Amino acid sequence: MKLLICASEYPPYGSGIGNVIYNVIVQLRKKGVECTVCSPTGPDIRLGSKELIKKFGILGLLYFWYRVSRFFKETNDYDVVWIQNPLFLTESPFKKKCLATMHYTYFGDVKRKVNPRIYYLFASKIEKFCMKKIRNNTISCVSQQLCKEMSEIGTDFKSCKSILNGVDIEKFSTRPRGTTREDLKIGSGYVLLCVGRLAPNKFVNVVVKSMPDILKRHKNTKLLIVGDGPQKNYLMNLAKEIGTSRSTLFCGIQSNDIIQNYYAVADIVICPYSGLVLFEAMAAGKPIVAFDLEWHSEVITNLKNGILVESKNEHALAQGIIQLLDNAELKRNLGRDAQKYAIKYLDWRIISQRYFEEFDALIKD
Numbered sequence: 001m002k003l004l005i006c007a008s009e010y011p012p013y014g015s016g017i018g019n020v021i022y023n024v025i026v027q028l029r030k031k032g033v034e035c036t037v038c039s040p041t042g043p044d045i046r047l048g049s050k051e052l053i054k055k056f057g058i059l060g061l062l063y064f065w066y067r068v069s070r071f072f073k074e075t076n077d078y079d080v081v082w083i084q085n086p087l088f089l090t091e092s093p094f095k096k097k098c099l100a101t102m103h104y105t106y107f108g109d110v111k112r113k114v115n116p117r118i119y120y121l122f123a124s125k126i127e128k129f130c131m132k133k134i135r136n137n138t139i140s141c142v143s144q145q146l147c148k149e150m151s152e153i154g155t156d157f158k159s160c161k162s163i164l165n166g167v168d169i170e171k172f173s174t175r176p177r178g179t180t181r182e183d184l185k186i187g188s189g190y191v192l193l194c195v196g197r198l199a200p201n202k203f204v205n206v207v208v209k210s211m212p213d214i215l216k217r218h219k220n221t222k223l224l225i226v227g228d229g230p231q232k233n234y235l236m237n238l239a240k241e242i243g244t245s246r247s248t249l250f251c252g253i254q255s256n257d258i259i260q261n262y263y264a265v266a267d268i269v270i271c272p273y274s275g276l277v278l279f280e281a282m283a284a285g286k287p288i289v290a291f292d293l294e295w296h297s298e299v300i301t302n303l304k305n306g307i308l309v310e311s312k313n314e315h316a317l318a319q320g321i322i323q324l325l326d327n328a329e330l331k332r333n334l335g336r337d338a339q340k341y342a343i344k345y346l347d348w349r350i351i352s353q354r355y356f357e358e359f360d361a362l363i364k365d
Helices: 016-030 050-056 058-071 106-111 117-134 144-153 169-173 204-209 211-217 232-241 256-265 276-283 314-325 328-345 348-364
Strands: 002-006 034-039 080-084 098-102 138-141 159-162 190-195 221-226 248-252 268-271 288-291 307-309
Touching: 002 016, 016 034, 016 080, 016 276, 016 348, 050 058, 058 117, 080 348, 098 348, 106 117, 106 144, 117 144, 138 144, 138 348, 144 159, 169 256, 169 276, 169 328, 190 256, 190 276, 204 211, 204 221, 204 232, 204 314, 211 221, 211 314, 221 256, 232 248, 256 276, 268 276, 268 314, 276 288, 276 328, 288 314, 307 314, 314 328
Parallel strands: 002 034, 002 080, 080 098, 098 138, 138 159, 190 221, 190 268, 221 248, 268 288, 288 307
Antiparallel strands: none
């Protein structure tokens, strides 16, 4: 099987989308699938510009997909094509034997009232127009919620099914040797961990605002924020304003290897708006407090393998965290059951097999 993958990012650049396709490709190659990756940074075919995407957002994405449409207009060298969040302004060059996977929608960001609202409203209008260009493709989404959003966008797709993201179970379920809080310069006390891009649509500001309530109950608690993004300075200033800067540590971007160390020392992982991070925390066997969003509740059952709290409410988030810090047995049980769920359903070998079956079905169709 010869598979072409087109995506706007690929490791070591980017984040969520790149990590998903990289891990799926690793497993597909074990099955003998010949994978060719096209992205702004390659590694096989380089089109578009990651700098334009970083600076201009959706305009940079449109340029990448324009280059893809031009480059592959006459191609017939692949058995099947896998495209990620495509934004074609003209008809897709991949008329048949193509799976389009949606990892997010701007339409969903508008519904969630993410700032800057004008930008996301503008982007959602472009997105709706572009979705019409792939209406004949098979669509997959990384959650049932996204399938619902795609239906609400209003384009009559050939089909739409949910294939969850996955996680490297072996990597995250194994505690790195020699990892201590002293190594990470954390000190004693409880450790809360929040991992993700520091952007408005990730709601890390709510996590920062939850700290005063937590510190009233558990004074010697540290919040570690791993990641970077446009809101970093705002979040650092916010911690200063509310008097929690000494307890809120900004750890910057960490490599996939180093991030294991942070999961290892964390008592609780906070997931305000998470995808892969949620699954990594589950694989690591960590108790999770997450916003009660539809895709979170697809894998988290409240008080079974995590705690779900009211979205964007810092007081509810703080109470969920305090509930775990006050109850060691509950904390231990939730972490254990989260890991069991990840092992059973979220291993990349399981997820990649689902994609392999989709590609095989498209080829035989």
